[in-house]
Amino acid sequence: MKRFFLLCSACIFVCTALLAQNPCDGLPVINIAVNDPTPCQGDEVLLSASGAVTYNWNKNVENGVGFVPSVSDTFTVISTDANGCMDTSDVFIEVLDVPDIVANSSSLNTCLGDSVFLSASNGVSYNWLEPVIPNGSFYVPTAIGANIFTVEGEGANGCTNTSQVIVVIKDLPATPTLNLDSVATCVDVAYDDQIVASASEGRTFWFTNPELTDEYGDEETLTVANGTVGKQVYYASAFLGGCYSNSVRAVAEVLPRPSVDAGSDLSLEPAERSNLSGIVDSDVDVEWSPSDRLSDMTDPNTAFTATNSTTYTLTATDENGCVNTDQMEVTVEANLTISNIITPNGDGDNDVWKMYPKALLQTCNVRVFDGFGRLLLETDNYANDWDATFEQKALPDGDYYYHIQCNDIDEKGTLVIIN
Numbered sequence: 001m002k003r004f005f006l007l008c009s010a011c012i013f014v015c016t017a018l019l020a021q022n023p024c025d026g027l028p029v030i031n032i033a034v035n036d037p038t039p040c041q042g043d044e045v046l047l048s049a050s051g052a053v054t055y056n057w058n059k060n061v062e063n064g065v066g067f068v069p070s071v072s073d074t075f076t077v078i079s080t081d082a083n084g085c086m087d088t089s090d091v092f093i094e095v096l097d098v099p100d101i102v103a104n105s106s107s108l109n110t111c112l113g114d115s116v117f118l119s120a121s122n123g124v125s126y127n128w129l130e131p132v133i134p135n136g137s138f139y140v141p142t143a144i145g146a147n148i149f150t151v152e153g154e155g156a157n158g159c160t161n162t163s164q165v166i167v168v169i170k171d172l173p174a175t176p177t178l179n180l181d182s183v184a185t186c187v188d189v190a191y192d193d194q195i196v197a198s199a200s201e202g203r204t205f206w207f208t209n210p211e212l213t214d215e216y217g218d219e220e221t222l223t224v225a226n227g228t229v230g231k232q233v234y235y236a237s238a239f240l241g242g243c244y245s246n247s248v249r250a251v252a253e254v255l256p257r258p259s260v261d262a263g264s265d266l267s268l269e270p271a272e273r274s275n276l277s278g279i280v281d282s283d284v285d286v287e288w289s290p291s292d293r294l295s296d297m298t299d300p301n302t303a304f305t306a307t308n309s310t311t312y313t314l315t316a317t318d319e320n321g322c323v324n325t326d327q328m329e330v331t332v333e334a335n336l337t338i339s340n341i342i343t344p345n346g347d348g349d350n351d352v353w354k355m356y357p358k359a360l361l362q363t364c365n366v367r368v369f370d371g372f373g374r375l376l377l378e379t380d381n382y383a384n385d386w387d388a389t390f391e392q393k394a395l396p397d398g399d400y401y402y403h404i405q406c407n408d409i410d411e412k413g414t415l416v417i418i419n
Contacts, residue, residue: 023083040159052079099155103163111243123153173240182251186322202240224252257324262314268306270360364406
């Protein structure tokens with residue numbers, strides 16, 4: 001019995017000793033470090049466990065090696081210490097959705113030099129990477145062909161995403177060439193020349209503003225009105241494939257006519273002296289017509305002798321060659337008094353054939369005939385001096401006939417000669 005007791009005592013001692021020396025009585029204390037527990041889609045996550053010797057992560061994750069989770073999930077690691085003791089730990093990774101950023105352009109196909117409006121949507125803030133502009137701004141592309149514009153947008157959860165828009169930029173057609181870059185004329189006078197814009201490609205259009213928004217015409221030849229004084233600038237551009245070329249500038253000017261006033265109409269007696277009183281601008285050339293019986297046809301205020309009713313025209317020409325005219329009327333009361341008898345007896349009474357006023361006769365053709373139609377007298381400057389002779393011989397008594405013609409006079413009558 002003693003021996004059995006001793007054996008049993010020894011057994012209890014050994015078992016107690018074995019239980020007291022179990023290496024896994026204390027499990028390893030595991031720490032897990034996460035670089036980002038709430039990554040955005042596409043972001044890399046790095047899980048690092050410490051406090052043991054080896055680590056075995058599920059879902060093909062390697063300890064301390066970055067990976068990209070596709071969805072929110074729980075990741076578990078089994079850690080083993082130097083005694084072979086193991087413990088498990090886990091961590092939850094919430095994958096945040098990235099915003100669906102959309103890059104927009106006001107035009108996907110435009111011309112070189114034209115602007116496009118770039119904007120983005122579906123985010124809370126935006127950063128354009130190419131070009132570097134504020135969101136919602138106009139931009140003028142400079143590269144011909146396909147232009148890729150990129151924007152980065154941030155969502156409400158702080159995640160970002162990028163989007164691109166492609167804008168195709170077309171080259172411009174060649175600029176038209178002009179035969180003339182300016183023309184001028186006087187008001188209401190046709191232009192001597194025309195401006196023609198020739199395009200090597202495409203059609204030619206004319207505009208009244210350099211922005212090429214106010215179209216004036218679509219012909220090569222510039223048609224310009226001449227009824228209003230002033231200067232007008234036009235711009236010619238070639239149009240091809242939806243694009244306008246750079247423009248070329250042309251000027252059409254309508255010049256005013258000089259001011260001219262021929263003065264008031266006059267009513268005068270034959271042979272009366274008076275003045276034409278014209279009013280013109282300074283520094284103009286003037287000319288009266290007709291010029292007969294005028295002291296100076298180039299003087300707007302010239303003296304003249306009234307012999308017959310006349311319409312006088314005053315013409316003024318300025319330094320630009322613009323001409324203007326005005327007219328005035330001179331009315332001459334052409335009442336010619338003609339004697340119808342000659343008594344060439346030397347008594348001083350009716351010895352010569354007389355008519356009045358004498359000054360009017362300076363412009364008249366005077367002829368006298370006998371009954372057979374023979375021409376006895378003809379003169380363009382009758383001086384009240386015919387004494388009823390023909391070829392230095394006295395004409396016999398009888399009836400003779402006269403014909404007097406001036407601008408306003410055509411008189412025929414009988415002249416009686418009594419010796």
